[in-house]
Amino acid sequence: MRPAILTLVVTATVFVALFVLERFLPLRRRCSSLLPRVILNLIISAAAFAVAAILVRPAATAALSWATQKPFGLVHLIALPPALGFIASFLLMDLTFYWWHLANHRIGFLWRFHNVHHIDPDLDVSTGFRFHFGEVTMSAVFRVVQVLFIGISMPAFAVYELVFQANTLFHHSNLRLPIRLERILNKVLVTPRMHGIHHSQVRRETNSNYGVVFPWWDRVHRTLGLNIPQAEIAIGIPGYSQPDDNRLGNALLMPFRKQRDYWRRTDGTLVERAAPVCRQSSSYLAE
Numbered sequence: 001m002r003p004a005i006l007t008l009v010v011t012a013t014v015f016v017a018l019f020v021l022e023r024f025l026p027l028r029r030r031c032s033s034l035l036p037r038v039i040l041n042l043i044i045s046a047a048a049f050a051v052a053a054i055l056v057r058p059a060a061t062a063a064l065s066w067a068t069q070k071p072f073g074l075v076h077l078i079a080l081p082p083a084l085g086f087i088a089s090f091l092l093m094d095l096t097f098y099w100w101h102l103a104n105h106r107i108g109f110l111w112r113f114h115n116v117h118h119i120d121p122d123l124d125v126s127t128g129f130r131f132h133f134g135e136v137t138m139s140a141v142f143r144v145v146q147v148l149f150i151g152i153s154m155p156a157f158a159v160y161e162l163v164f165q166a167n168t169l170f171h172h173s174n175l176r177l178p179i180r181l182e183r184i185l186n187k188v189l190v191t192p193r194m195h196g197i198h199h200s201q202v203r204r205e206t207n208s209n210y211g212v213v214f215p216w217w218d219r220v221h222r223t224l225g226l227n228i229p230q231a232e233i234a235i236g237i238p239g240y241s242q243p244d245d246n247r248l249g250n251a252l253l254m255p256f257r258k259q260r261d262y263w264r265r266t267d268g269t270l271v272e273r274a275a276p277v278c279r280q281s282s283s284y285l286a287e
Contacts, residue, residue, distance in 0.1 A: 003158035004057065011165045018125040018173040027176040027192055028230050030122050032246075038126045040248055044116070045129035047252075048136045055140040063147040064154050073151015086159075089152040091214075093160045096146045098217040100139070101210040110138065112255035115262070118206070119240040119251070123199045128172035134255055167213045171195040179287045186226070186285050190215050193285055197225055201234045201241070201271045203263045219283070226285040228273075237262050238271045 067073050075089045104114040113135035120127045147157070171190040182191050190211045198209040208225035211218050218224040239260040244250055264270050 003154075003161070007158070007162045007165055010162055011169065014166045014169050015125055015129075018169055018175060022124055022174045025176045027174045028123065028196065028233065028235070030174075031235070032121045037120070037122060037246070038124075040246060040251070041120065041126040041130040043248060044132065044251060045126075047133040048129070048131045051133045051136045051140075055137060056143055059140045060143040060147055060157070063144045064152070064157055067148055067151045068154060071151055073147075073149060075151045086153070086156045089150050089156045090160050092150045093146070093152060093157075093164075094211075094213045095217055096150065097164070097212045098210050098221070100142050100146075101212065102221075102223075104135070105207060105210070110135070112259060113138070115237060115240065116251055116254060118199060119237045119245055119254075120199075121236045121241065121246060122174070123172060123196055123235045124174040125169050125172055127199075128169040132252070132255060163213055171212075179285070183285050186215060188215075189213065191285075193230055193287075194226060196230055196233055196235075197228045199233075199235050200228065201236050201238050202273050203271075205233070205273075206237075224283055226283060229286045232273070234271070238265045238269075239263065242266060 070076075074092060075085050080088060104110045113132045116132040116135070117127070117130050120130055152160070167189060171192055172195060173192050175192050177185070177192065182193055185191050186194055190209070190213060194209050194211075194215060197205050200206055205225060205228055208223050209215075209218055210221075210223055215224070239262045240254070245254070
């Protein structure tokens, strides 16, 4: 089976499995109607998937082919055994995705598009597909730079892409795992509770937990924040929390319109929470 087809099959299987499990083991209570929200997310996703098929995958494949023929990239600077080269390129892919995610929050123009992902009023596996086609278009440029910079092989790229897609759906899911199990998993993977904090309406919490597959990059860059209980988290962006903001036309046009104050509600109130004082440290996953 071709890698792209395998990734598609695995991604679809993971999506369906998590969607079903979320119904029986929800992590957070929903605050909006499920079916209209999921339909909206899938329509937004359809445009993103089309752009990914037309731009992102061909661009990444062309860059992979060029880097393989030269060879070119960081992993070729040192003669590494194949296994070590595979591991190094896999880790570098995830690290550079951390940087790209961080850039989407720190650079205003990129944030306009990434914010469409964050204004979802609930967080579940369907949010893992909800990305504006403009963000996906810009990610095509990033993918070319990423692949050339690393010099990743085609097999390593295929494996990382599969893991990337599966874990993106997993950590966006509203699946309640036993807290002891999730604390163990969170040592090596970004998990639903960890990423749930990233989708908080509190700015300080949104600006944490940027990891995609591995949580280690947040520890290294000191952007880790795990000690916020899920029951205390309101999902979304305060300035875009009205029902009309999540209508299809408004969501797709939002990046091209004058931007509001993201972190204040329409009544001017700032969504904030006192920094945890008496709780566990920020590196200890709260329930």
